[in-house]
Amino acid sequence: MKSITFKLLALTVLIFAISCKKKTPPPEPAPVKPEPAATQIEEPIKPQVEETTEPEDLDKIDLSHIKMDDVYFDFDQATLRDDARATLNRHAEILKANPKVNVLIEGHCDERGTEDYNLALGERRAERVRSYLQSLGIGSERMRTISYGESQPKAMGSDESAWSQNRRAHFVLSLR
Amino acid sequence: MRFLLVFALFAVGTVLLGQGVTLDTIGNRAKEKIAIPDFELKERSGVLNDAWSTINEVLKADLNYSGFLDILPPERVALVRSPHVGVNFEEWASIDAKLLVVGSIRMQDGQMVVEAHLYEVTSKQLILAKAYRGRPDLARKTAHVIADDIMTYLRNVQFANSKIIFSTEKATDAKRSRMNISELVMMDYDGFNAIPLTEGGVSMSPHAVRVGKETKLAYTVFENPNSFKASYGIYLKPTLLDRPRKLYGDLNKRATAPAISPDGNKIAFSIADQGNVDVYVMKLDGTDLVRITRHPAVDTNPSWAPGGKTLLFTSDRVGSPQIYAVDADGLNERRITYENPYNDSAVWNPHYDFIAYVSRFDNNFDIFVMDLRTGKNLRLTANQGSNEEPTWSPDGEHLCFTSNRTGSWQLYMVLRNGENLTQITRSGNNRNPVWVP
Numbered sequence: 001m002k003s004i005t006f007k008l009l010a011l012t013v014l015i016f017a018i019s020c021k022k023k024t025p026p027p028e029p030a031p032v033k034p035e036p037a038a039t040q041i042e043e044p045i046k047p048q049v050e051e052t053t054e055p056e057d058l059d060k061i062d063l064s065h066i067k068m069d070d071v072y073f074d075f076d077q078a079t080l081r082d083d084a085r086a087t088l089n090r091h092a093e094i095l096k097a098n099p100k101v102n103v104l105i106e107g108h109c110d111e112r113g114t115e116d117y118n119l120a121l122g123e124r125r126a127e128r129v130r131s132y133l134q135s136l137g138i139g140s141e142r143m144r145t146i147s148y149g150e151s152q153p154k155a156m157g158s159d160e161s162a163w164s165q166n167r168r169a170h171f172v173l174s175l176r
Numbered sequence: 177m178r179f180l181l182v183f184a185l186f187a188v189g190t191v192l193l194g195q196g197v198t199l200d201t202i203g204n205r206a207k208e209k210i211a212i213p214d215f216e217l218k219e220r221s222g223v224l225n226d227a228w229s230t231i232n233e234v235l236k237a238d239l240n241y242s243g244f245l246d247i248l249p250p251e252r253v254a255l256v257r258s259p260h261v262g263v264n265f266e267e268w269a270s271i272d273a274k275l276l277v278v279g280s281i282r283m284q285d286g287q288m289v290v291e292a293h294l295y296e297v298t299s300k301q302l303i304l305a306k307a308y309r310g311r312p313d314l315a316r317k318t319a320h321v322i323a324d325d326i327m328t329y330l331r332n333v334q335f336a337n338s339k340i341i342f343s344t345e346k347a348t349d350a351k352r353s354r355m356n357i358s359e360l361v362m363m364d365y366d367g368f369n370a371i372p373l374t375e376g377g378v379s380m381s382p383h384a385v386r387v388g389k390e391t392k393l394a395y396t397v398f399e400n401p402n403s404f405k406a407s408y409g410i411y412l413k414p415t416l417l418d419r420p421r422k423l424y425g426d427l428n429k430r431a432t433a434p435a436i437s438p439d440g441n442k443i444a445f446s447i448a449d450q451g452n453v454d455v456y457v458m459k460l461d462g463t464d465l466v467r468i469t470r471h472p473a474v475d476t477n478p479s480w481a482p483g484g485k486t487l488l489f490t491s492d493r494v495g496s497p498q499i500y501a502v503d504a505d506g507l508n509e510r511r512i513t514y515e516n517p518y519n520d521s522a523v524w525n526p527h528y529d530f531i532a533y534v535s536r537f538d539n540n541f542d543i544f545v546m547d548l549r550t551g552k553n554l555r556l557t558a559n560q561g562s563n564e565e566p567t568w569s570p571d572g573e574h575l576c577f578t579s580n581r582t583g584s585w586q587l588y589m590v591l592r593n594g595e596n597l598t599q600i601t602r603s604g605n606n607r608n609p610v611w612v613p
Contacts, residue, residue, distance in 0.1 A: 102404075123474075146430075
């Protein structure tokens, strides 16, 4: 009788410690449930993870975690600068590591020049980037290009610091 | 013009002006002094008073914009007795008037009747007399018709009833992380009576020609902006009342920079195919696509010479944009501009062998006119922001262009000798003007 009361008391203290600040701990041993429940949860999780094979796993890729920086161009030029090539080399590794990710390459220009000429210039910039990535082994079926010309500046303002930010190729990712 | 019924028409005398319009693009042209006393208001009523003041104002503005007439100021005109009691040519000659317009306005059978008489003071002759009947609320239009009749008689030119189609941007996002809405608008050449031609979406680069009574309009639409399926292509309205139909362009062959041929049968435009932009021509029904340029560089912004046998376009094949000409069959390509490293937006004058184009200086663009026979260039703008996208008036005497000199893109017009610069629009951001008869 004594030992039972002791055990009950010990359990209550334990539960009290676990369940942390339950104001009126009921004297009955109902709160015993949490402990087995905890072990029950751990066991079924593993098989579930193994069951969800690759396709579902890939759906969980959060594209916002893949960061592909813009690459920049000189005024009225579509040639890839050294810094652009270095950035694109990293992009190629990212795309190789994520074979189910497709990329839209957007060509942009600064505000100087006519809209139609800048649309054409943006096309050339996007295409240069696309062909460079292709030369690094990225399949052409994974890439699309578009030009926005001067219509979507990244930086507002009419000076070189804004313009140099706006002469760029931007990358938009999507899952196949 | 159906609502304006010309019911009397007679012309007396001879035209002394108008012989051999000088093609000299540089320097001032001699102007004829013209007196335009206020028209006689034969009866008073609210609507008629409004129409009267509108006609007085608009007629003077139109004739002033013509560039070959010098409107005598009201204080000079006030020195002479009213012409409505009788025209005394000696008195008009005494204030140096070479021409005199005398008009009147009255109501008849519920309609406004405007009479206009044009006198040549030096020969003391009535050289043009016409009467116009219409609704009083069409006073502005009536004044434009009178102005066009006078200009046609004096110089065989007219522009007062012409329209300007342009794109106007509506900011949807101050930071422009998404593409702004851009709609097409048509207005009178002087900025009045603006009406929308498209609604919502991103429409730009309009080009239009007038064939008979119909205006054919082609323009670029940016489709699915800010998405993986972003693209752009060319749409056509066979008449302004028709629904637009897609003429060319898909995800992989995007198209822009439309230019309809002067006869309205063909369209030149550029196609971006795997990053290479070239000029193409096809029939306006979408058949017979012909590639005009074959160069890995950018070739775009085509425009037609008045006869439809030659195209101008911009190419950066020498490393920076320059203007080239090519026969409409793709042969006989030749370079037109050499003087500055960055030239674009060439448009051929509808009557003369002049082209207008833009040239870059530092970070701004200015409007130039080149006489193709002599190669001489005239700079029309300088040190006033960026000035782009010139378009010729139907009479070939004026240019409309867009400038950001006030901090936003607004439309301006100017005589081809650089005089009479006038701001036409004042709000929003307005670009891509095209001037149609």
